[in-house]
Amino acid sequence: MCGIGGFVDYEHDARRYAAAAERMQRSLTPRGPDASGDYQDADAVLVHRRLIVIDPDGGAQPMHAPDGNTVLVYNGELYNTEEIRKDLIARGHTFRGHSDTEVLLHAFLEWDTDAFQRLNGIFAFAIWQKKERRLVLCRDRLGVKPLFVAHMQDGIVFGSTIGAVLCHPAIEPEVDEDGLRAVLLLGPARPPASGVFRQIDSLLPGHYAVLTPEGYTDHTYWKLEAREHTDTLEQTIERTHELICDAAKRQLVSDVPLACFLSGGLDSSILSMLAAKDYAARGETLHTWSVDYRDNDKYFTKNSFQPTSDDEFIQMMVSALGTQHHNVVIEPDALCAALLPATDARDLPGMADVDSSLLLFCAAVKQGGTTVCLSGECADELFGGYPWYHREEILFEDTFPWSRSVDLRLGLLAPGIVRDGAEFVREHYLATCRRAEKLPTDSKKDARMREMFVLNLDWFMATLLERSVAQGYRSRSSTPPRYSHSRTGSSYSHLYPM
Incomplete structure (x- = not known):
């Protein structure tokens, strides 16, 4: 970067x-x-x-x-x-x-x-x-x-x-x-x-x-276009496999230490597998990194985005791939103390603890000797991994699916802070839908799915990319609070004093 x-x-x-x-x-x-x-x-x-x-x-x-x-x-x-x-x-x-x-x-x-x-x-x-x-x-x-x-x-x-x-x-x-x-x-x-x-x-x-x-x-010089998909299912699988393998291989070129983020999900597991094979062919061992939170085993609650905890799947992949794995455990007080540095990194209000956790995680990875990491971030936006892609009651809601209540936000603000708030949000939503190209042969669901992909690319994915860029670069020189590195059992509190 x-x-x-x-x-x-x-x-x-x-x-x-x-x-x-x-x-x-x-x-x-x-x-x-x-x-x-x-x-x-x-x-x-x-x-x-x-x-x-x-x-x-x-x-x-x-x-x-x-x-x-x-x-x-x-x-x-x-x-x-x-x-x-x-x-x-x-x-x-x-x-x-x-x-x-x-x-x-x-x-x-x-x-x-x-x-x-x-x-x-x-x-x-x-x-x-x-x-x-x-x-x-x-x-x-x-x-x-x-x-x-x-x-x-x-x-x-x-x-x-x-x-x-x-x-x-x-x-x-x-x-x-x-x-x-x-x-x-x-x-x-x-x-x-x-x-x-x-x-x-x-x-x-x-x-x-x-x-x-x-x-x-x-x-x-480039924009997303709607085109008829003429490949068979077998051809589609083969082409997807080819593109993912090619993308991963091209991103493994580095003159400095490189590793993979591994959460145990499909996206990070596939990338880690491809990278591990590439490293093994060179007689080297890939390093992988994951993040956890103190007492997560006690307080984890499943939801539509994360129905299960990551631990079991991470260990399955580490065992299968033979990587040298590092697990960063973040303390609750450290997570809170990193909220302001994480906001500074974005230059704007962001995603609260979702940002600060990534800031601490990237700082640990950097201190562990890794400069470049591959991750599966934003695969859900491209491959339809969110509930609103496959649950039609959400898919067809006429609004941003991840921010469905403008009234809730407006209710938190004093009168006069913003004017025409609902109209402002509505127009941005409709403008995005209008940017989605469609084909005359599209069914109602196909047409809506094209809109949903553009909504995700222009808004949700853009937010996650901004988060990754901001916290990844900030972690290289900021001084966030302490965390522990569970693979070695060592503490980095001497590097990041409270």
Whole structure:
């Protein structure tokens, strides 16, 4: 994980805001604790913080192109780096290292914005062309990597976090009425294009933006489309198997220690199995990590999302795969004490103890020597794992299925805090449903299922991705309270004092 930020000012010398650039870079340190860099000229300032995963020496940023005119700051990972590299080499490009950053930069030099459709990965990046005075911003197809943009009179400010954008003096930390309604009535989700604060927007997934002295334009390079499914059941199973195996294999590329989160569910178990096989073929043992809570065996209560406790299934998978397993046990007081650091990590109110538990868990994993983890997060959104996909009484409810009572939230607020709250939520719900493409041959259930998938991708999945990114990066440098590591029996209280 890395962090990017910067600003363009066509009217004034951008370097006069050097102090703001320094603050922006410091704010991104949790995302990139290993290295930093910046670029400055009269029009533009770019900053970068790096978490080193691939090519420690050859992937430093900002990265300058051989033409001396193009500069890239990049957060993410390309899973088809080698395919693109081979294509570029055939076209005459040469490379100094083996980082995906360098491949991305050369892909842009070769194809300009047409390169974005070729990228298989998770990313958010900014490219500055000095002679053309042109800034290009881009975000991956599903929005795994965040990118916020704020417009000012003669340019823009951008960053991986809202906090980074707010480091610029032209961007005020003001929440307008829509932002307040988003936090109070839709939180922890937020509208896809919203940055909650006045002036700040989120670049949409599958979009890129271009800024020149003539103006700012937003473009779509990918969107979800409805297509008829013509494969047989056997073909569908085989194709799904092929895609999952390919995705897992591509994400096992790392120059630093890598492990898997293992909860015992289908998603994390499948990924751990694939990773364990890959490691075994190399004569290595995969490390897996799980999380538990003190006295969970006493107080666990089953529900629609988790009908059974994880322990039994975790042990079954550990035994079957032969992984070196680590179990992190979180104390209740630690969970509560981490609530504020977890909120700080999001820059917005989030999911309370769901966030703080992940913060503590990731901190334990990092202290255990692992830098990169694979998880099955968001498989339910893609594979229909929630009750509202298969329980029709929920599927056909005409509202967000996970937030079905606006009145309950409004009842907690003093009169006048928000206006037209129900209408605000309703319009966002309907707008999302309208974005779902449908086919003329769809049954009523098929059409509703397409709407439900878009609702989940744009809202529920986006919230979980934001949680994972925020708590994963914050845990690298924050000081959350103590927890214990049950595999070794050791305590990390000396690292994280209360």
